[in-house]
Amino acid sequence: MLIMLLIYTLKKLFKSTYSLEKSTVFKLVLKIKYIIPFFLISSSSFNNAVTEVERISFSVIKNESSIGFIDVEKSSLDKTTIYTINSEVNTRVIFNFNAVGREKSIYNEDTLVFSSVYRKINKKVKLNQSLSLIEGKYFLKNKRKKEFLDIGVINNNLVTLFFIEPVYTKEVYLDKYKKMVKITPLERGKYQVILPNKSSNIYYYKNGACAKVEVVGTFYKVKLIPNNVIENTL
The missing domain is CATH 1.10.12 (Lyase 2-enoyl-coa Hydratase; Chain  A, domain 2)
Structure with missing residues (x-):
C-alpha cells in the first residue's frame, strides 16, 4: 500500500x-x-519480509550513580541496516547541564549511505547535521551549508561498536567530528577510540557483545552499562 x-x-x-x-x-x-x-x-509485512531488531539500553553511570540513558537500536531488512540512538544525560561538569541526543545511521550492504546527528544542551541546539552518499561521494549538510566531504567509503561509525566487536576493524567514522579515527586493541575484548578533543572511549566485549563502555574526558569519567539486551523478530 x-x-x-x-x-x-x-x-x-x-x-x-x-x-x-x-x-x-x-x-x-x-x-x-x-x-x-x-x-x-x-511495507515489509506486505511482501512477507522479516525485519530483525536488536535493542540495547545503557545506563550512564558517574560516581556510581545513574545520570542518564542511551538507547540504541539496530534493525535489518535484506541488505539495509538502520541504527538509531536516543540519549539524555543530566549532570554537572563545571556547570549543570542537560544533554539530549538523537542519531540515525543507514547502511546498505555495509556501506554508510546516510547519517544524522542532533544534539541539544540546556535547550540550545549544538549540533544538527546529516551526511548522505550521493553518486559515490559523501555530502555533509547543516543549516548553514552543504559541503563535499573528502573521505573514503565509510563501513563503520561509532554506533556500530555497540553491536559489533571490532575484531578486524582498524578505523571508525566519527559523525560529530566528520573524520575517521583509529581503533586500538588494548587486549582481548578491549578497544580504545581516541577522539580529536583528546577524550577517549574504551569498549569492553564479552562473547562478542558490548559489556561496558568507559568514556574519559578532561573533567569527567562515566561508564555506559547495558541494562538488558532484547532481541526479537518482527
Whole structure:
C-alpha cells in the first residue's frame, strides 16, 4: 500500500515539474532516493519480509550513580541496516547541564549511505547535521551549508561498536567530528577510540557483545552499562 502511494506521489510530482528548473528536479530526485528505503522497511509485512531488531539500553553511570540513558537500536531488512540512538544525560561538569541526543545511521550492504546527528544542551541546539552518499561521494549538510566531504567509503561509525566487536576493524567514522579515527586493541575484548578533543572511549566485549563502555574526558569519567539486551523478530 505504501509503495503504491509512493508511485502515485511520484507521478503527481513529475507532472508538476515541467515549470521547475532542472536543478530543482534533481534535488527532489535525490531526496526521494533516500526516502525509498524507509518505505520498503515500512511495507515489509506486505511482501512477507522479516525485519530483525536488536535493542540495547545503557545506563550512564558517574560516581556510581545513574545520570542518564542511551538507547540504541539496530534493525535489518535484506541488505539495509538502520541504527538509531536516543540519549539524555543530566549532570554537572563545571556547570549543570542537560544533554539530549538523537542519531540515525543507514547502511546498505555495509556501506554508510546516510547519517544524522542532533544534539541539544540546556535547550540550545549544538549540533544538527546529516551526511548522505550521493553518486559515490559523501555530502555533509547543516543549516548553514552543504559541503563535499573528502573521505573514503565509510563501513563503520561509532554506533556500530555497540553491536559489533571490532575484531578486524582498524578505523571508525566519527559523525560529530566528520573524520575517521583509529581503533586500538588494548587486549582481548578491549578497544580504545581516541577522539580529536583528546577524550577517549574504551569498549569492553564479552562473547562478542558490548559489556561496558568507559568514556574519559578532561573533567569527567562515566561508564555506559547495558541494562538488558532484547532481541526479537518482527
